[in-house]
Amino acid sequence: AMTKEWLGGTTIFAEMSALALRTGAINLGQGFPDTDGPESVREAAVRALRDGLGNQYPPGPGVPELRSAVVDHQLRRYGLTYDPDTEVLVTAGATEAIAAALLALVGQGDEVIALEPYYDSYAACIGMAGGVRVPVTLRPRDGAYHLDLDELRDAVTDRTRLILLNTPHNPTGTVLSRGELAAIAELAVERDLLVVTDEVYEHLVFEGEHLPLAAFPGMRERTLTISSGGKTFAFTGWKVGWITGVPALVTAVRSAKQFLTYVASGPFQYAIAEALRLPDSYFDTLRAGLRAKRDILADGLAAAGFDVYRPAGTYFITTDIRPLGETDGFAFCRALPERCGVVAVPNAVFYDHQKEGAPFVRFAFCKRDEVLREAAERLRNLR
Ligand code: PMP
Ligand code: GLN
Numbered sequence: 001a002m003t004k005e006w007l008g009g010t011t012i013f014a015e016m017s018a019l020a021l022r023t024g025a026i027n028l029g030q031g032f033p034d035t036d037g038p039e040s041v042r043e044a045a046v047r048a049l050r051d052g053l054g055n056q057y058p059p060g061p062g063v064p065e066l067r068s069a070v071v072d073h074q075l076r077r078y079g080l081t082y083d084p085d086t087e088v089l090v091t092a093g094a095t096e097a098i099a100a101a102l103l104a105l106v107g108q109g110d111e112v113i114a115l116e117p118y119y120d121s122y123a124a125c126i127g128m129a130g131g132v133r134v135p136v137t138l139r140p141r142d143g144a145y146h147l148d149l150d151e152l153r154d155a156v157t158d159r160t161r162l163i164l165l166n167t168p169h170n171p172t173g174t175v176l177s178r179g180e181l182a183a184i185a186e187l188a189v190e191r192d193l194l195v196v197t198d199e200v201y202e203h204l205v206f207e208g209e210h211l212p213l214a215a216f217p218g219m220r221e222r223t224l225t226i227s228s229g230g231k232t233f234a235f236t237g238w239k240v241g242w243i244t245g246v247p248a249l250v251t252a253v254r255s256a257k258q259f260l261t262y263v264a265s266g267p268f269q270y271a272i273a274e275a276l277r278l279p280d281s282y283f284d285t286l287r288a289g290l291r292a293k294r295d296i297l298a299d300g301l302a303a304a305g306f307d308v309y310r311p312a313g314t315y316f317i318t319t320d321i322r323p324l325g326e327t328d329g330f331a332f333c334r335a336l337p338e339r340c341g342v343v344a345v346p347n348a349v350f351y352d353h354q355k356e357g358a359p360f361v362r363f364a365f366c367k368r369d370e371v372l373r374e375a376a377e378r379l380r381n382l383r
Contacts, residue, residue, distance in 0.1 A: 006127030011120055012349040016333065025337035026367075026375045028297075029345045031170070031315055033366040037234035038275070038282065045238075045271035054266025060258060062090020062242065062269060069273040070242050077202075078212045080220070086247040089254050092264035093239035094200045094228040099125045100257040101196045101224050101243065102164075106131040110161035115147065117350030117357055119170050119198070131161065135352045138172055140320070144309060145172035149183045156187065162194040165213060168201035171347055171362040172318050173311020175208055185216035188223075194249070196224045200241075203232045203283050206291040207312040214244070221246050224253065229272040231315070232286070234366075238268040290315060290365070293372055297365040300376020306361075315366040318347060322359045324382070329361045340378040 016029035036042065048054055054063060061067065067084040074080040082088055091097040098121055106112055106129035114122050116135035126133045136152050138145040152163075165184065167176040176184075188195050197213045214223040228241035243253055298310045298317055307320035326332050329346035337343055344361045351357035365372055 004127060006123050008120075008124070012345055013120075016343050016345055019334075019337055020343040023337035023341070023343075025341045025343045026371060026378070027343045028363040028365070028367065028375055029333075029343040031231075031364040031366060032236045033234040033315075034368055034371060035234065038278070041233055041235070041271050041275045041278075044274040045267055048267035048270040053270050054268070056266070058090075058263050058266045058269060060263060061085075061254065062088065062263075063266075063273070066090055066240070066242070066269045066273040066276075069276040070244065073276045074212075074225075074244060078215050080212060080215055080244075082244050083247075087244055087250055089243050089250050089257065090263075090269060091241040091243060091257060092261045093230060094198060094226050094241040095121055095239075096257065096260055096264070097226040097228075097241045097243040097253070098122065098164075098196070098198060099128070100253045100260055101226070102126055102129045102131065103260075104252040104256040105129075105194060105196075105249075106161050109159065111157060111159040112162055112164055113152070113155050113160060114164040115166060115169065116352060117171055117347050117360075118164075119166060120349060122164055122166075123352075126164075132159070133352065134160070137351075137353060137356055138169070138174060139356075140172075140309060144312070145169070145174045145318070147174075147176065147180055149180065152184070153187055156191050156193070160191065160193060162196055163188060165195055165197040167197070167199065167213075168205055168210060168311075168313025170201065170314050171316050171345070171350055173309060173314045173316055175205055175210060175312040177208065178211055181211055181213055181216055185213065185219050189218040192222075194222050194224070195219070196226065198226045200226065200228050200231050201314045202227055203286060204290055204315055205313040206287065206294060210313065224249050229268075229275060232283075233272065233275045235268070235272070238265055238272065240265050240268050240272040293365045293367070293369060296369060296372045297363060297376060300372070300379060301363065303376070304379040304382055306379075315364055317363045317365060319361050319363065320359055321361055327359050329358055333361060336382075340382045342375050342378050 020027035
C-alpha cells in the first residue's frame with residue numbers, strides 16, 4: 001500500500017465537508033462553529049497584527065502573555081499551579097500537542113491505551129510514533145456511554161506506555177465522572193503510567209462539571225493536559241493550543257514540536273491570551289447557549305426517530321440509527337445529503353472494532369439555532 005493504514009487517505013471530516021459543499025446540505029459533520037468568537041478577541045488579533053506582535057517567529061514555548069494566561073486559567077478554574085516558563089508549551093492547536101506528545105513519549109512497539117471511539121488523529125499519531133493502539137471501548141447504556149473500569153485495568157500490560165484520555169469525550173459527549181477519573185488516576189499511579197489527557201471541550205459541559213485529571217492525587221507529575229482556543233472561543237481556524245505538565249514531560253514534547261511546526265499562530269497567541277482572561281460570564285453564556293442548541297438538535301433527532309445519546313459535554317450528539325431500520329452508519333451518512341440535505345459523520349471511523357460503531361452517527365450542534373431547526377425539520381422528512 002502507498003499509505004500506511006492509520007493515515008487512511010482523507011479524514012472523514014474533509015470527506016463529509018466536501019460532500020456538504022457539493023450537495024448544498026447543512027453540514028453537521030465536521031465540528032466547527034458557524035459563528036465566530038467574540039468581537040473583542042478578534043480585535044485583539046487585529047491589534048497584535050498592527051502592532052507587530054507575533055508577525056515574526058514567536059518564542060518556541062509560546063509568547064509569555066499566553067503562557068501566563070494559561071497558568072492563570074488552570075489556577076482560577078481548577079486550583080492547578082504551573083510554572084509558565086517550564087511547564088507550559090503553546091502548540092499549533094490541540095492537534096499538534098497530541099502529535100508532539102505521542103512522538104516524544106511513545107517508542108516503537110509501545111502500547112497506548114485510548115478510549116474507543118476515539119478522535120481520528122489519535123490512531124494516526126500513535127501509528128506515526130510507531131506505537132500500538134489498545135482501544136478500551138465505551139459502551140452505551142441507559143442513554144449514555146460508560147467506561148468499563150475492569151476492561152481498562154485489563155488493558156494495561158508491561159508494554160503500556162501511556163493512557164490517552166479525552167474528557168469531555170468526542171464523539172460520545174460523555175464527561176468522565178469524579179469516580180471514573182479517580183479510578184484512572186489510581187491505576188496510573190499503581191502501574192506507573194503516563195497519561196495524556198485531551199480536554200479541549202473543558203468549557204462545553206452541560207451536566208455535572210469538567211474535572212481535570214491532573215488535579216487527582218499523584219497525577220500532576222505524570223499527566224500532560226492538552227487544551228486549545230478552538231472550541232472555547234470559537235476560533236478553530238486560529239490553531240492555538242497548549243499543553244501543561246511537569247518540566248521533564250513538557251521539555252520532551254517541546255523537542256518533538258520544534259521539528260513539526262517549530263512555532264505557529266503568532267498574533268493569534270496574543271488574542272487567545274486575552275480570551276482566556278474573559279470574565280466568567282463569557283464561559284457561562286457559551287455553555288448556556290450550547291446547551292440550548294444541544295436540546296434543539298437532540299429533540300429534533302428524537303422526533304425524527306433516532307435514538308439519541310444526549311451529551312453531557314462537547315458539541316456533538318451521537319445517535320443510534322437502528323430505530324430507523326438502518327444498521328450501517330457509513331452508508332447512511334453517504335446517502336443522507338441526497339435523502340434530506342443534512343451531513344453527519346459515521347462513528348465507525350472512530351473505532352478499531354468497527355462493528356461496535358456501525359449503527360452510530362454523530363451530529364454537531366455548534367451551529368446557529370435556525371440552522372439546527374432547519375436541519376431538524378429536514379431530518380423529520382427523512383425517507
Ligand atoms: N481533540 C479533540 C477531541 C477534538 O475534537 C479536536 C477538534 N475536533 C481536537 C483535539 C483538535 O483541536 P485543535 O483544533 O485545537 O487542533
Ligand atoms: N475536531 C473536529 C471534529 O471532530 C474536526 C477537526 C478536523 O477536521 N480535523 O469534528
